[in-house]
Amino acid sequence: MSGTGTPQLQPAELTHLRTTAADLRVAIVASRWHETVMDGLITGAERFLNQVSPAEVNIYRAPGSFELPVISAHAVEHHEAVIALGVVIRGGTPHFEYVCQAATDGLASLAVTSRTPIGFGLLTCDTEDQALARAGLAGSTEDKGFEAAHAAIAAAAEIARVTA
Template identity: 65%
Template structure:
């Protein structure tokens, strides 16, 4: 079941992030496929940035042609930012294309975060149908807000990395 065991972001953590996150430089790399769903995902990331005081001027937005291109844009952004939020959606069709794109994008984003040591928030929805994506997109009536969660993951990890010196 989607959402089961999801991390809750408590007010104390948000208060801590409000003290440390506003100085971060963040990139949002978002696919252009499925514009309604992507609008929800990017809106969720923006709501998180607002909640922790990251000014829009500190956020770079990059449009990826599709989810397959998320890793290369995330890699480029990682060299100039403290955190990257990767957002996309792939909906299963009748061919193996879904499996290849999901695997390549996921593996590529993992490689970016490990090799650059820049946190990449994973906001790539891999869904069987459009309704599953809508339910996770942070739209009105959605059960989840994966854009918000991905932004939180990237920013919280970047803040933690700064404590290492």
């Protein structure tokens, strides 16, 4: 079941993340496709970031999800954490698989090679209703933008702990 096992943000963790985030420049790289879903994902990411108050937040818009890795690659040069947000909804052609795989592989490879945490907020859904359910909108059952932002900042905090 989707959403099962989502970690809950505890007060002690939030305090720790605020300390880490205070020095971070964070980029949100978000696709333009599926405007309603994307508005929800961006708002969710911003909601989390408002809780931890990073030093700087910049939003960059990708034409589509396929372009998330290349724009994120430029963002990691100037930011300590990136939140990649997008949505791909299955159609009747293999296009879905190609875009999802390329974006996923590109972001994963970038995170490892750049050693920069990238919050993975790419929704890969069969239907628009599934995307809306995950977008953090009123009536949504999940908030994947919030979760992706949490993942990026929590990873940055662990990296800081590992490298201290």
